[in-house]
Amino acid sequence: MQTRRNFIEKLSLSALAVPFLQLDSWGQPKHGLFYEGPVLRVALMGLGSYATRVADAMKDCKKAKLVGAISGTPSKLPNWQKKYNIPASNCYNYSNFDDIKNNKDIDVVYVTTPNAIHHNNVIRAAAAGKHVICEKPMALNGKEGQEMVDACRKAGVKLLVGYRMHFEPNTLEIIKMRGNGEFGKLRFFNGLSGFRIGDPNQWRLNKELAGGGSLMDIGIYSINGARYMLGEDPIWVAAHETKTDPVKFKAGVDETIQFEMGFPSGAVASCLSTYNMNYLDRFYMVGDKGFAFLQPATGYGPIKGHTHKGELSFPHIAHQTIQMDEMAGIILENKNPIVAVDGNEGLKDLKIIDAIYKAVGTNSKVEVSL
Structure with missing residues (x-):
């Protein structure tokens, strides 16, 4: 005969087993559940x-x-x-x-x-x-x-x-929707990345240490964001620099750069990178069948998003927590991330940055080969 204690023990074990089967929308184990494996x-x-x-x-x-x-x-x-x-x-x-x-x-x-x-x-x-x-x-x-x-x-x-944004749930949901064709043919991406920088003596305003200005720090988010939102790499860029404070933003340290990128599909991205304006952390993408909107798009969170189907409402977990667990899987288990995070991915952004600075210097459209 089954006793009350036997029943409770079996029920408890069943409840404990459930989390091991819970998967997210990508078929991956949900973060925060029990884990036994390599660290x-x-x-x-x-x-x-x-x-x-x-x-x-x-x-x-x-x-x-x-x-x-x-x-x-x-x-x-x-x-x-x-x-x-x-x-x-x-x-x-x-x-x-x-x-x-x-x-x-x-x-x-x-x-x-x-x-x-x-x-x-x-x-x-x-x-x-x-x-x-x-x-x-x-x-x-x-x-x-x-x-x-x-x-x-x-x-x-x-x-x-x-x-870290390559593992952020709201961002990944938009990428999933794009992959499923829910936005139709993509036409346009808009990325706004900027803030008003403080201490004029910090390393980010030192050309020798930073390699540039806003584009090397905050602007890379719009460059990379356009690529993972649209799902393709640019073939040309055009850019223009605006500098209102040459004392704070010395030669080689960009204050504000407006840039465009053109993609093989015909989609176009229009982006802004700045160290002189706050409240700029927004991505917008539109296709023939719908749109996606993130604001904040790349801050430390929580990320907020909408699409033509409604609000995105994934719970917030510190980006670096998810990032490091996912990177552990890549390094130790050879897992393939939804969006690449390897050195070749970083190299592509660097080549685009090189092309944008060249476009600023020559005031002309520059072809990009990645």
Whole structure:
């Protein structure tokens, strides 16, 4: 005879089993459920504000764990050891960083340093036999980007780029709808990316460290967004720069750039990148059968969206939490993401940025070959 205790135990086990079967709309396990499997062991390189954001988000990861820290300011390391329970043996400065090759407790180095240092950081990490995640833009230009891709390929390690929006649920829903033909033939994309930048002495306004201005920081979101929303790569660009404050935005540091991109299908993108206007974080795409609208489109969230079918209302999870768990799957399990996040994806954006700066300098349409 079945006792009341037997019944409750069986009911409890059934309830516990349900989460293992829950999938999202892409057939992937829903985030936050119980996980048993390989864990990606991550060392963050460049312990600034964004690295802190990533570290805090990783506390909720299932497949990735922060285990190391690398800083050009060694005085930061003790605080990071204490705050994130990082052993001293997994902490490095820029001088002894190459010793990481002997550390079997670290799988990947996540580079969050200023743009100009990415090239050196990534190549050194690859030479040490570590996989690499690099923040965007991946480098200062296409030449550097290609060298980084080549170095990682030669070393037999993966190179990923911190495209967190490639895993964001509202964004992925629009990409899914586009793939299903729900917007019809796509005609137009509009991307607005900008904010009013503060401290004039920060590295983002230093040409030597940033490689440019707003386009290298916030504008890349509209470049990349146009590509993943429309589902194709541009074949030409045109651009115009506006500068109202040449003291704050010195030579080689763009304040505002308006740019257009043309695509093989005939679709056109019109975009704005600026360091001198707030409230600019919007994507809009229209086709013959419908539209998609995101605002905020790329901020840290929550992302808000609408389509011709109604509001998008996916729950918000820190982007970096989802990103790191998904990247763990890519590195450890060879999973294929819905939208690419590898070095070749980062290289394409760099080539487009090169073309936009060329278009600004020549005041002419520039062909793009990716």
